[in-house]
Amino acid sequence: MYAKYMKRPLDFVLSLMAILVLSPGFLVLTILGAIAMRGNPFFIQLRPGKKGKDGKERIFKLIKFRTMDNRKDKEGNLLPDDIRLNKYGRILRSTSLDELPELFNILKGDMSLIGPRPLLVKYLVRYSEEQRKRHDVRPGLTGYAQAYGRNSLTWEEKFEKDVYYVNHISLLLDMKIIFKTIFVVLKREGISSEVSATMEEFMGNESAVQVNV
Template sequence: MYAKYIKRILDFVLSLMALIVLSPLLVILIILGAVFMRGNPFFTQARPGKNEKIFKLIKFRTMDNRKDKDGKLLPDDVRLNKYGRILRSTSLDELPELINILIGDMSIVGPRPLLVKYLPRYNEEQRHRHDVRPGLTGYAQAHGRNAVTWEVKFKMDVWYTRNISFITDVKVIIDTVKVVLKRDGISSDTSATMEEFMGTKEVS
């Protein structure tokens, strides 16, 4: 009952309220983003949602567009400037996703929407993370963020899809707030963001 009907109603109501209440902050971040990113403060990208349906994710840009002499984008850790690091560490870059939640592409809680190119790299079990709408935050985000391996993260994602409840969502939101305040798991051990997922090697 909750997963099928109530969750979507709550997503719509809460995201609408959040957009209204946070509108002054959003305006400030749009202006600051335009200055520090030297142009468009928004980052949009195609991501797979429920049942792998593709939608356009909206975030605040955290990396600038600096390029090398050959015209290629510089590495993430170079383009992730100080302003971008602040946005990412406080998760303020995620706020525009409230629009995605409002229109039904996403949910407040669910597996994070990843890259489209990862779709053929998932094994059969990992694909179940797309059985539900992706979330602004998720069980994996609240329990390790980018500091855990892809395999551990996907196990948590799939566990969530099979254990959705109002209590679970409330706990995930509370745990997410704690993680954000502590600024835990922003980066992996070897990357400023998160290493690319290349697929899980099956153990024979």
């Protein structure tokens, strides 16, 4: 009942209210981002969303505040993430302020407030059938994996939590995730993985049964 009839209307109302209330903050962060990044303060990238009736993920444009600049080496290649993630970007990432523009994705219907985080399109062929169930619902601004481990989890642990959420969606679980997310953000836990300034690339796993999309 909740997942089918209540979740999307709540997403629309709450995201609209948040955008209106936070609009002055959006303006300030847009100006500061343009200065800190020496140009476009927004990061826009294609991400897979909820599966359609044809069983394929709907691809949408995710929008965030940029946290990494575009510095390149002498050969014109982008420098490593930990170098391009400048001080301003680290502040945005540690406070999760970089995620705020995704409220517009939620308002539009690409995303939900709560759900598995939208990952890269190229990961689609690397999922097992079980892992791909994370796309049975809209991706979220935050989710079960973000509230309970964030980037300190392995990819396999993240996907296990994503699928658990898909199988157990409820208003109570969403409320728990929201409050837990606030706690995690305030404590700034799990911002980076143990081996990367952000999160290492998901390369698939030996047990994954790859699918064509």
